[in-house]
Amino acid sequence: MTEPQNASPLLHIDGLRIDLPLDGAPRTVVHRADVTIPEGRAVALVGESGSGKSLTARCVMGLLPGSARIHGDVRFAGESVPGMNAERLRAFRAAEVAMVFQDPRAHINPARSIGDFLIEGLTTARRVPSGEAVKKVTGILREVGIPDADRRMRQRPHELSGGLLQRVMIAAALAVEPRLLLADEPTTALDVTTQEEVMAIIGEAREARGLALLFITHDLELAAAVSDRVVVMYAGSTVEELPAARLRAxxxxxxxxxxxxxxxxxxxxxxxxxxxxxxxxxxxxxxxxxxxxxxxxxxxxxxxxxxxxxxxxxxxxxxxxxxxxxxxxxxxxxx
Amino acid sequence: MTTMPAALSTRPRAKRRTGRIDPLTLVAGGVVALFVLLALLGPLLAPHDPNAVDPLNVNAGPSGAHWLGTDDTGRDLLSRLIAGARATLAAPAAVIAVSTALGTLLALTAAWFGGWLDRFVSGALDVVFGFPGLILAVLVAAVFGAGLTAPIVALSIAYLPLITRVVRSAAIKERHLPYVAALQLLGAPTARIWLRHLLPNLLPLVLVQATIGFGYALLDVAAISFLGLGSQPPDPEWGLMVANGAPSILAGQPQQSLYAGIAILVVVVAFNLLGTGLSRRLLGESA
Amino acid sequence: MLEVRNLRKEYGEFVAVDEVTFALPEQGALAIVGESGSGKTTTARMIAGLEAPSGGSVVVAGEERPAGRLRARERRVRARQIQMVFQDPYASLDRRQRVGDALAEAVGFHQRLPADGVRARVAELLDMVGLDDRQARALPKALSGGQRQRVAIARALAAEPRLLILDEAIAALDVSIQAQILTLLRRIRTETGTALLFITHDLGAVRHISDEVLVMQHGRVVEHGPVATVLGAPQHPYTQRLVASIPKPGWTPRRRAERAAA
Structure with missing residues (x-):
């Protein structure tokens, strides 16, 4: 491993605890999550259902419901994410982090075209002129393996396969030019051959942009293959953290x-x-x-x-x- | 893979389901229960004979003897309202009973066999749905003469789509759940799958639809009686009472129409609220 | 015991299953693998009799299974030949029915037993899949995904079938639970001699549980043979691609489709 030891980490989740009201009473759903991602590195967060891996990722995006109580800290480039106000959080999501979900269909408005979906974020949150936004999005679509961008941007979500739609989601995430990409089980619903494509696309984008990755998955083998370090969670706690190459042995x-x-x-x-x-x-x-x-x-x-x-x-x-x-x-x- | 956010959204709802019923539904349920009781026991509870005329005491205001006053022939309004509950509620009950039973059977048949049968049922329902039920009932009554039997038959048919469409789409979903395939593969007789599995699982939805439908059916039946094609005088049916009271309104004596109208309104709203409340409670989780 | 000949399914113009032919011996274990849309589930449903084939035949124990309506007695005979376990464990159970009642109902279709005989048989089935009386009294929603799938397996075993079809039966379960169910299925095969037909996209599970594997793509069988041969030295380009895209130590994801197209 050739990690710079003294570089301040891009993401530092330190003793994170999340309480949420379940059945009316606050319950601790994440007891202790510790994750550190240096700039440009990939960390996989592995766990089964209920492990708290997705909640941890949502906390990084500031996506937890208002009823959640957060203890410990999540620091992005030294800044506390739970401490951000609504305006700062919007700016944070529009420029520094982006997330890809397991089910892209649930996160794209089915009534609007792919092009609208991709361009909207750029023109509203970042005030990019629309002509420039189209040019930029077309380039990113090509990068994620969608060469016929013009045609695809006119289509609606239901006209695209799951694999293609996930590429669109990745393109939308990359358009933000984030420093950190969060991917929550992005390939679980896909076939293995499509999974390989999607992971390859994420890998290439990381290499080209020096993008850091928090990859959430239940698949240890996949985690080890695409990340530098692996964090294993069980029942709301980080139980192990180690270099991916040493996972098996x-x-x-x-x-x-x-x-x-x-x-x-x-x-x-x-x-x-x-x-x-x-x-x-x-x-x-x-x-x-x-x-x-x-x-x-x-x-x-x-x-x-x-x-x-x-x-x-x-x-x-x-x-x-x-x-x-x-x-x-x-x-x-x-x- | 089930993740925590799913638990976040379902848990609180599950709590509401098993917890207290919301007060509005409770009140609506109470009102419905009260009127059903009146319909069953009405004549026993009425303080006066609902049809006893009193020419010396017409259009009287509220008094100790006549709490709601009297009508244009001096009949006690409260007694007429109480005694009329049965006539007013029985007809829509018959409409809903027939259309629910028939509609559920149609829905299950269409969902089970699918194909052309399903397309035929759906098409036929669209035709019926396109035809306003009230006009159909009025037409039938005009042809077969006044009285409730013909309008009940007509409305039962008119209300079929209301039940059948909703139950059909739920039944199609249910029929394609793998547990049904598992039962078929186990050699379960079709009748058993219908009666022991599909029907009980669809029952909450049927109940909700029937409750909501009841309110509308009551309104339609009252309208038919109001037009003079349903219940006939001297029946204390509420729609008829509204019509009977109409001439007195001009004379500054609106109470007969007013009280009967309020009674109709209260029952219709109560059934609607109860239906919505039941829908939240019974279908909240599975729908 | 099972012979599938030129099985075919068309939906209008679209051919979902195209001339699928294979045989499964008594007590054997065969896996059909393929990606979504490959026709593997449709093939399974036609074998089970849940869907009518457009062509070809399914022969069980030397007798062809004609499609169409069946008499009650024929249905029970068929039930003792083939049972099936589905992907979604919750939807596989009637949500209003307690687990014990569901099993008792299944037993009732096949054995005329007095009440305590049914109870004993239900207890035996529960025990076979590693559940107990507490779960028997529960409604499906009170059980975990793995437990629900155990109930579905127990219910299928109530008919003492000679062939059990598992349609993506572990796909919806957690990793640690998948292993439990695979181990359970292996034990059932050894103890009862039930032949197994796996429909899956999980090549790891295939390796672990079946003797032979059939690879399907676009409705056709592209490769068929012993598991070790097909997965160890795949011949067809599609199988090679399938095997190559499985993450393993030292594996790096690559864009293959584009490369192939370029």
């Missing part, structure tokens, strides 16, 4: 390891499928101790009574009382 948290072992591999014939008993918990269901303790095969008494805090091992973190740490890894880190 060096994951220290039992949940990360169990999740890896529960994915049937296409390529490893000998690999045995090991399922995790029980079901993934949501943040608000997390018990007092370690949230994973019910499903962990290495559980001890202390796990049920005391919630483990993230502790460093090498250049990674794991929130576990009994993390796997390989002896060889210790030496490798010091070498």
């Amino acid at each position: 060096h994951a220290a948290h039992p949940y990360t390891r169990a999740l890896l072992a529960s994915r049937p591999s296409v390529f490893d014939e000998a690999a045995e499928l090991r399922s995790i008993p029980g079901r993934p918990l949501s943040g608000f269901e997390a018990p007092e101790g370690c949230a994973f303790s019910d499903r962990c095969t290495h559980v001890q008494d202390v796990c049920r009574s005391e919630r483990p805090q993230p502790s460093p091992h090498g250049d990674a973190f794991a929130a576990c009382h009994f993390p796997y740490v390989l002896a060889s890894e210790e030496t490798a880190d010091h070498a």
